[in-house]
Amino acid sequence: MTIATVESQIAEWRRYVSAAPAVDGRDVDELEDHLRHQILELGEAGLSEEEAFLVAVKRLGDIDALSREFAREHSSRLWKQLVLRGEPTDAPGDHRWVMPIGLAVASAVAIQMGLRIGGFPNEPSAWIVRNLAFFVLPFLAAYFAVGRRLEIRGLLVTAAPFVGSAILVNLYPIETSSAIDVLVALHLPVLLWFGVAYPYTGGRLGSQDGRMDFVRFTGEWFIYFVLIALGGGVLMALTGLILEPIDPDLGELVIEWMLPSGAAGAVIVAAWLVESKQQVVENMAPVLTMIFSPLFAVMLTVAAVTYAVTGVAGDFDRELLGLFDLLLVVVLGLVLYALSARESGRQPGVMDGIQLVAVLAALVLDGLVLGAMLARIADLGFTPNRVAALGLNIVLLVNLAATAWMLLRSIRKRVPPNRLVRWQTAYLPVFALWAAAVVIVLPPVFGFS
Amino acid sequence: MHIDKDLVAASSTPLVLAILTEGESYGYAILKRVRELSDGEIEWTDGMLYPLLHRLQRLGYVTTEWRTPDAGRRRKYYAITDAGREALEEHQRQWLTVARALGDLWNGRGGLMSALGEA
Numbered sequence: 143m144t145i146a147t148v149e150s151q152i153a154e155w156r157r158y159v160s161a162a163p164a165v166d167g168r169d170v171d172e173l174e175d176h177l178r179h180q181i182l183e184l185g186e187a188g189l190s191e192e193e194a195f196l197v198a199v200k201r202l203g204d205i206d207a208l209s210r211e212f213a214r215e216h217s218s219r220l221w222k223q224l225v226l227r228g229e230p231t232d233a234p235g236d237h238r239w240v241m242p243i244g245l246a247v248a249s250a251v252a253i254q255m256g257l258r259i260g261g262f263p264n265e266p267s268a269w270i271v272r273n274l275a276f277f278v279l280p281f282l283a284a285y286f287a288v289g290r291r292l293e294i295r296g297l298l299v300t301a302a303p304f305v306g307s308a309i310l311v312n313l314y315p316i317e318t319s320s321a322i323d324v325l326v327a328l329h330l331p332v333l334l335w336f337g338v339a340y341p342y343t344g345g346r347l348g349s350q351d352g353r354m355d356f357v358r359f360t361g362e363w364f365i366y367f368v369l370i371a372l373g374g375g376v377l378m379a380l381t382g383l384i385l386e387p388i389d390p391d392l393g394e395l396v397i398e399w400m401l402p403s404g405a406a407g408a409v410i411v412a413a414w415l416v417e418s419k420q421q422v423v424e425n426m427a428p429v430l431t432m433i434f435s436p437l438f439a440v441m442l443t444v445a446a447v448t449y450a451v452t453g454v455a456g457d458f459d460r461e462l463l464g465l466f467d468l469l470l471v472v473v474l475g476l477v478l479y480a481l482s483a484r485e486s487g488r489q490p491g492v493m494d495g496i497q498l499v500a501v502l503a504a505l506v507l508d509g510l511v512l513g514a515m516l517a518r519i520a521d522l523g524f525t526p527n528r529v530a531a532l533g534l535n536i537v538l539l540v541n542l543a544a545t546a547w548m549l550l551r552s553i554r555k556r557v558p559p560n561r562l563v564r565w566q567t568a569y570l571p572v573f574a575l576w577a578a579a580v581v582i583v584l585p586p587v588f589g590f591s
Numbered sequence: 592m593h594i595d596k597d598l599v600a601a602s603s604t605p606l607v608l609a610i611l612t613e614g615e616s617y618g619y620a621i622l623k624r625v626r627e628l629s630d631g632e633i634e635w636t637d638g639m640l641y642p643l644l645h646r647l648q649r650l651g652y653v654t655t656e657w658r659t660p661d662a663g664r665r666r667k668y669y670a671i672t673d674a675g676r677e678a679l680e681e682h683q684r685q686w687l688t689v690a691r692a693l694g695d696l697w698n699g700r701g702g703l704m705s706a707l708g709e710a
Contacts, residue, residue: 216645560649
């Protein structure tokens with residue numbers, strides 16, 4: 143027995159262990175180190191290398207049992223097993239695509255009918271704008287409800303927020319194109335997206351892992367959706383250009399038809415892609431975070447310093463509070479992306495520091511603007527827009543302030559990085575509640591106009 | 592003597608944490624220490640130590656670092672944290688309570704502890 147054959151046996155063993163879904167490369171490194179140590183020591187005790195290898199492998203334990211144990215610890219890696227095992231997506235006769243594509247088409251047709259009935263594109267009446275989400279997200283919820291094989295009770299719970307909000311939004315005598323109308327139209331999709339969380343997690347809404355899975359899904363869905371939208375944009379632009387010689391209006395007409403249906407279908411297709419081709423985006427989230435976290439950190443720091451030095455914050459138009467809401471949402475998105483992509487055991491590093499800088503700069507910036515805003519609102523009184531923008535701002539501010547605190551503490555190794563995950567997942571319902579408050583409580587408070 | 596696997600599993604966390612209070616260590620050395628301490632009576636399936644270590648890391652009880660010792664392979668070292676020490680103390684209290692209760696039953700009040708002391 144030569145060294146070379148033991149090496150090749152170890153390489154073989156490595157390949158075999160690496161194939162286990164919940165064991166990643168670094169874990170295999172660690173196990174290999176153990177194996178080599180054991181072989182060396184058994185060799186010193188007088189065993190031949192071949193015997194030593196066999197004994198060492200045996201002592202390490204049954205790979206399947208080991209893989210299960212790893213999977214239990216690293217449940218975030220487990221979806222690979224759930225999604226990829228026994229699902230050769232390219233196998234002939236595989237009809238897994240039928241349901242998502244069917245639902246995508248159904249949603250595309252539904253939204254088209256809704257728009258036509260609503261008088262689009264000539265005179266879009268208000269109810270259709272407000273109700274757009276109802277032509278798309280119920281199909282998404284249905285996709286997960288069926289895919290996760292929910293029981294009757296689960297199906298009812300899934301349907302409840304959709305039915306409830308549909309009734310409410312349409313019974314409210316909301317004035318067309320009023321501020322309330324726009325606010326409801328903006329917040330309803332957010333609320334319904336949280337409605338999708340229930341079937342997505344298969345009813346495991348209470349569990350931290352379930353919620354984190356949904357956050358991960360949301361991020362990856364967004365990446366896929368943007369990619370599809372880019373492709374769709376190119377397709378529509380070309381279609382318009384090609385059809386223009388036939389009839390100048392034809393291109394525009396096609397776009398009017400294609401855009402809503404395409405967007406609605408893309409929502410479902412993106413979700414399906416996340417489910418079936420997860421390993422593709424899995425590598426994208428960390429890369430995107432890595433690129434954009436430092437850029438945002440620099441941009442926000444520069445802006446915060448400029449604002450603080452020049453005192454320009456006081457001159458801001460109060461309606462621009464919405465802009466800062468958007469800013470905080472983006473920063474929170476970066477934090478969540480990074481969080482969902484991080485390996486559960488990894489220690490805080492440079493990226494966490496960069497994130498902390500970004501979050502702190504955003505907080506300072508928002509604090510400056512918010513102060514000026516509050517003074518003005520106190521003078522001029524509340525409007526629906528101001529209440530909605532201010533409320534969202536506070537909801538985000540609280541989240542990010544705590545996030546900054548926890549990032550700081552975990553960088554200084556006072557708390558495990560996991561604490562931030564727990565905070566973010568525990569905070570998710572607050573966003574849903576805020577969206578619900580805007581949709582349900584705000585209209586009657588401001589007399590529906 | 593064969594030690595029941597539930598008992599092995601229950602004792603694994605305090606055992607690992609206690610070994611790490613002796614100084615930072617890595618998987619293979621921890622296992623060796625367990626064998627040494629128990630005269631080979633506590634037999635773990637070697638591989639199972641690693642998911643356990645990863646769990647302790649996630650809970651913040653240990654920190655890890657990949658290092659390459661002189662003339663050696665890259666290796667993952669584990670060190671106990673303050674949170675880990677606190678958890679270990681809690682484990683200690685629980686084990687002592689259980690041991691005391693069993694000792695009282697088997698050997699009269701304070702029996703097992705004194706038996707342990709004599710051993």
